[in-house]
Amino acid sequence: MCQQGPFDVRRDEPFADDAAIAAMVVEFEACRWPFVHWTHRCHLAAAAWYLARFPFETALAKVRDGIQRYNHACGTGDGYSETITQLYVKLLQARLARAAGEPLVSIVDELARTHPMAWVRELYSPERLASRAAIDGWAEPDRRPLPPEIAGT
Numbered sequence: 001m002c003q004q005g006p007f008d009v010r011r012d013e014p015f016a017d018d019a020a021i022a023a024m025v026v027e028f029e030a031c032r033w034p035f036v037h038w039t040h041r042c043h044l045a046a047a048a049w050y051l052a053r054f055p056f057e058t059a060l061a062k063v064r065d066g067i068q069r070y071n072h073a074c075g076t077g078d079g080y081s082e083t084i085t086q087l088y089v090k091l092l093q094a095r096l097a098r099a100a101g102e103p104l105v106s107i108v109d110e111l112a113r114t115h116p117m118a119w120v121r122e123l124y125s126p127e128r129l130a131s132r133a134a135i136d137g138w139a140e141p142d143r144r145p146l147p148p149e150i151a152g153t
Contacts (some may be wrong), residue, residue: 012039018104021045023153031073041112048104083134094149
């Protein structure tokens with residue numbers, strides 16, 4: 001089970017290299033990754049790792065199932081959003097298509113910097129994100145259209 005304390009503050013630490021991402025994925029899948037380190041960057045890294053190895057739908061399913069299983073193991077089972085997950089997996093897929101052999105760690109660092117969680121609020125209102133439709137399935141943005149590079153995915 002993941003390690004979580006009542007006063008833990010999330011610590012966003014960059015990965016040293018792609019091997020560090022792979023090691024995190026192993027711990028994430030086993031629900032042993034420390035919750036204090038389960039940050040936006042780790043979500044991106046896990047999704048990038050799966051997308052680099054599996055077709056889109058398989059990678060999305062692995063991300064979805066992994067996050068839900070991990071959240072449940074950590075006692076935060078209600079924190080999952082299908083819309084947010086799909087949004088970032090689509091963004092990662094588009095970025096990986098242009099990667100030209102770049103290490104995953106570079107792509108993850110870039111997207112963690114350029115597309116933080118605040119980016120979601122540029123596209124979606126709080127009401128849309130809190131809707132059952134957005135939590136359980138894909139919901140189209142209601143503030144701004146999707147960026148062209150991910151609109152067709």
